[in-house]
Amino acid sequence: MENKAHALARDELIRVLTAYKGITTSDGEAIDSHGTTLIDSNLKGRNDFISGKTILIMSGDAKDEDKGAISFNSATSEITLQGDGFSAQIKAGTIFKVLNISSIExxxxxxxxxxxxxxxxxxxxxxxxxxxxxxxxxx
The missing domain is CATH 1.20.5 (Single alpha-helices involved in coiled-coils or other helix-helix interfaces)
Structure with missing residues (x-):
């Protein structure tokens, strides 16, 4: 029972911290099999509320991984991630969340x-x- 309560508390915390929930519309860039970008065309033309925030992957090969976003290009709707990015390429159809947690070290x-x-x-x-x-x- 204690584990279930912990999981519920984690889910509630993530819900409260979520600034945006989306599904990638194109495959992101991969360097050495690491996903360094993700693309969501629903973000096209939006202001940059993403840079410096944390991206949490909710499905796909990198599920449950999080990385900081270093930049957002509103013209291409591409989010570029810190460091080597995720352990796998972020493909079209991947569910992700932008969390209001600063990723700036x-x-x-x-x-x-x-x-x-x-x-x-x-x-x-x-x-x-x-x-x-x-x-x-x-x-």
Missing amino acids: IDVAPQVMGRLQIAATTIDLQQAGFYQCCRWGKG
């Missing part, structure tokens, strides 16, 4: 570590001042 370590180092230094200085103050009988 950000390296936050330098910013966070810099702030943590500043905070640690500030704490060290405050403690040093406090201990020195108390040792001299001023506190």
Whole structure:
């Protein structure tokens, strides 16, 4: 029963995060048997709400795989995927979803570590001042 509840929660989460659900209308490009693009002519002329979002494949050879979309060409209705793309070519008739989950990778370590180092230094200085103050009988 617990697995069924988990599956229902996952399905509900995906439903809420779905910005678009479509079916590919042409075979996408494949490089070294990896699906690097997908095409849905129903998106032709639409604004780019896809770039930077996550594409989830719901059927076909790459079912249950997800990749980030790096670009969308509204003239050709082609979505280009990050990296090597999916493990298989995305063929016509494949069901997919565009999820409102950012696929942009950000390296936050330098910013966070810099702030943590500043905070640690500030704490060290405050403690040093406090201990020195108390040792001299001023506190």
